[in-house]
Amino acid sequence: MSCIQHCYGHHRAGALKRERATALVANAGATRGRSESSDGLPKTISGTWDFKWPIGKVIRFAFQALPNDLDPNIAVTGKALVQEKLAAWLRAEKYAPNLDYTIIPGEYPAPFGRTKHGVRWAHSVGGSADYDVLISFLPLPVALPATEQHPEAAIGTSASELGRYAERVERGVPTMYLGAWEGFDPSTWFARLEGQFAVVHEIGHALGMPHEQQNPLAYDLPWKTLDEMKRLLRTRSGLARFMDLEAFITEEIVGRWPGEIVEGPDGKASVRFSDWRTPAAKAPSFDFQSVMAKPSYQCLLQGVHPASECTPDGCSILERALSQLLVPTEYDLAHLETMYGTRASGAHTLASAPPPPSSNKVAAQ
Amino acid sequence: MSQEAVRPVTPPDPHEPHSKHHDILFIRDEIEQRAGRRLERFPVNKITGHFVNQWGEHKPPVGLNDEGHRPTLNLGGAGAGTPHDPVRGPALSTLPLHPSPAASSASTCYLVNAQNLNYTTPWTAEEWNDRPGGFDAEGYSRPDVFSVLIASPAGKVYYLEKKKAGGNTIEYEDEHFLFREVDLRLESDVWAALRNGCVAGTAIYEAKAAATRREKVVPLVNIDSLTPRALAGESK
Numbered sequence: 001m002s003c004i005q006h007c008y009g010h011h012r013a014g015a016l017k018r019e020r021a022t023a024l025v026a027n028a029g030a031t032r033g034r035s036e037s038s039d040g041l042p043k044t045i046s047g048t049w050d051f052k053w054p055i056g057k058v059i060r061f062a063f064q065a066l067p068n069d070l071d072p073n074i075a076v077t078g079k080a081l082v083q084e085k086l087a088a089w090l091r092a093e094k095y096a097p098n099l100d101y102t103i104i105p106g107e108y109p110a111p112f113g114r115t116k117h118g119v120r121w122a123h124s125v126g127g128s129a130d131y132d133v134l135i136s137f138l139p140l141p142v143a144l145p146a147t148e149q150h151p152e153a154a155i156g157t158s159a160s161e162l163g164r165y166a167e168r169v170e171r172g173v174p175t176m177y178l179g180a181w182e183g184f185d186p187s188t189w190f191a192r193l194e195g196q197f198a199v200v201h202e203i204g205h206a207l208g209m210p211h212e213q214q215n216p217l218a219y220d221l222p223w224k225t226l227d228e229m230k231r232l233l234r235t236r237s238g239l240a241r242f243m244d245l246e247a248f249i250t251e252e253i254v255g256r257w258p259g260e261i262v263e264g265p266d267g268k269a270s271v272r273f274s275d276w277r278t279p280a281a282k283a284p285s286f287d288f289q290s291v292m293a294k295p296s297y298q299c300l301l302q303g304v305h306p307a308s309e310c311t312p313d314g315c316s317i318l319e320r321a322l323s324q325l326l327v328p329t330e331y332d333l334a335h336l337e338t339m340y341g342t343r344a345s346g347a348h349t350l351a352s353a354p355p356p357p358s359s360n361k362v363a364a365q
Numbered sequence: 366m367s368q369e370a371v372r373p374v375t376p377p378d379p380h381e382p383h384s385k386h387h388d389i390l391f392i393r394d395e396i397e398q399r400a401g402r403r404l405e406r407f408p409v410n411k412i413t414g415h416f417v418n419q420w421g422e423h424k425p426p427v428g429l430n431d432e433g434h435r436p437t438l439n440l441g442g443a444g445a446g447t448p449h450d451p452v453r454g455p456a457l458s459t460l461p462l463h464p465s466p467a468a469s470s471a472s473t474c475y476l477v478n479a480q481n482l483n484y485t486t487p488w489t490a491e492e493w494n495d496r497p498g499g500f501d502a503e504g505y506s507r508p509d510v511f512s513v514l515i516a517s518p519a520g521k522v523y524y525l526e527k528k529k530a531g532g533n534t535i536e537y538e539d540e541h542f543l544f545r546e547v548d549l550r551l552e553s554d555v556w557a558a559l560r561n562g563c564v565a566g567t568a569i570y571e572a573k574a575a576a577t578r579r580e581k582v583v584p585l586v587n588i589d590s591l592t593p594r595a596l597a598g599e600s601k
Contacts, residue, residue, distance in 0.1 A: 041506050041509075044487075045488055045504065049553060050556075052553045054553050054554045055552075056571075056578075165493070214496070214497075250498055251496045255497030257497065258495070274494070340551075
């Protein structure tokens with residue numbers, strides 16, 4: 001799950017309209033188009049570079065303490081798993097992206113109190129250490145208080161801010177939520193495949209990677225109808241009961257990531273101001289070979305089993321797929337290296353990058 | 366089609382200089398020599414448009430006959446606003462440090478002239494890239510042409526003009542000059558500074574040949590923030 005908006009109160013002005021959500025799903029089979037202004041001007045200046053960390057950044061990860069009424073082992077296992085997955089992303093043997101991490105010692109104060117609906121508050125009060133990413137292990141759902149800019153909101157499923165968007169979050173408010181989903185035992189969450197996958201996936205978001213199935217360069221996928229998907233998601237759990245499923249499906253699963261597709265000098269499609277690459281999935285299959293495409297979404301495709309066969313303890317597709325996606329894949333690691341270049345004696349060099357546009361070196365007069 | 370015929374229309378600026386919405390935030394080092402930074406806020410009363418103190422009381426603007434009024438206005442901007450005498454001058458100044466009239470000893474240290482700033486530019490018009498749905502800003506861009514005067518520390522000023530848009534990556538180098546299009550894909554510091562609203566500041570330019578990272582910090586300016594609007598976005 002990507003940046004933190006799957007809440008019953010949208011962070012941004014303008015909630016998604018029902019008809020737009022329906023249209024996006026209905027048009028999922030439409031032909032992928034390319035756009036480019038006739039004079040080569042970009043239509044807008046925006047892309048995934050917006051949330052990319054500075055090259056060479058050492059991302060500071062901090063943990064939030066848990067309230068005393070919760071099993072302390074949750075944080076112990078959670079922290080260990082986070083560090084294991086961070087190393088898998090950033091210190092893999094064959095890859096050396098120009099990006100690294102460090103763990104801030106100690107913990108941010110545990111949050112306390114609940115909303116009038118009984119949902120735990122997620123934010124710490126006090127705490128002064130500087131960090132880039134603040135991780136919460138509170139069991140979900142949790143709530144965020146209203147601010148001048150945003151109404152009270154809730155986090156209903158695993159979530160993380162995208163890359164350096166974490167810098168825009170107020171101090172003490174977590175930027176990553178890894179706690180157990182509603183209906184699951186928090187004490188054993190990180191022993192489950194879903195819990196482990198959530199960690200490796202959310203860390204990918206924290207490093208600046210959106211969902212791969214939302215890649216604008218991907219083939220259109222044959223999604224089930226909106227109602228079928230909602231039924232299946234409710235059956236399978238993992239999402240809090242109050243969540244706006246229609247908005248979630250459009251924003252997190254089927255909607256294409258915003259971006260202007262253009263043709264590069266090599267004739268390949270690319271997305272302006274973005275790091276999207278040609279997906280690994282060939283033809284309209286869900287085989288993205290990436291931890292940034294949640295394998296459970298495969299069950300939302302036409303021709304894959306109905307909701308009645310897809311339950312938390314009864315989905316063979318999910319279990320098999322999750323077990324193969326507990327560490328970043330070769331595709332993921334290569335992509336990260338492309339995004340940030342490679343570490344080489346403290347400087348960066350391009351690795352596996354597409355050739356730059358041909359230069360037009362002008363001779364000195 | 367000629368360049369003029371395809372000149373794009375600039376959307377209306379939602380934050381004109383006379384708008385009542387302009388708070389000022391000031392970042393400086395902590396006063397008591399503690400490590401860190403201090404954030405000061407000078408809020409505007411959104412109804413009256415006046416700056417207020419910490420008790421919400423209106424702070425009157427500097428009066429016509431108050432000390433520093435005339436010298437500061439003349440220092441902080443020029444031009445009567447006529448075609449023959451267009452408005453121009455600094456957007457941001459650090460005033461000269463000597464006991465001359467209108468230097469910092471007489472009026473102030475930092476000066477911002479909103480008249481010489483374009484609040485919204487192509488770099489900030491589009492909202493930050495995010496999942497589909499939600500708020501949708503009206504982004505835009507403009508042709509890749511500009512002119513700029515650059516002052517060196519040696520008492521010289523250079524004029525640089527990019528006359529033509531389009532074409533392949535530009536690079537020009539001789540023993541005196543290097544002019545190069547920056548590959549923004551791995552210059553995320555430069556990209557972020559501009560997308561976050563930097564008018565003038567610094568950023569790490571990774572491709573600069575330098576022995577240390579500190580030496581890779583290079584001044585950065587967003588030309589469109591400063592380009593007089595009549596030229597930057599005429600309606601067709």
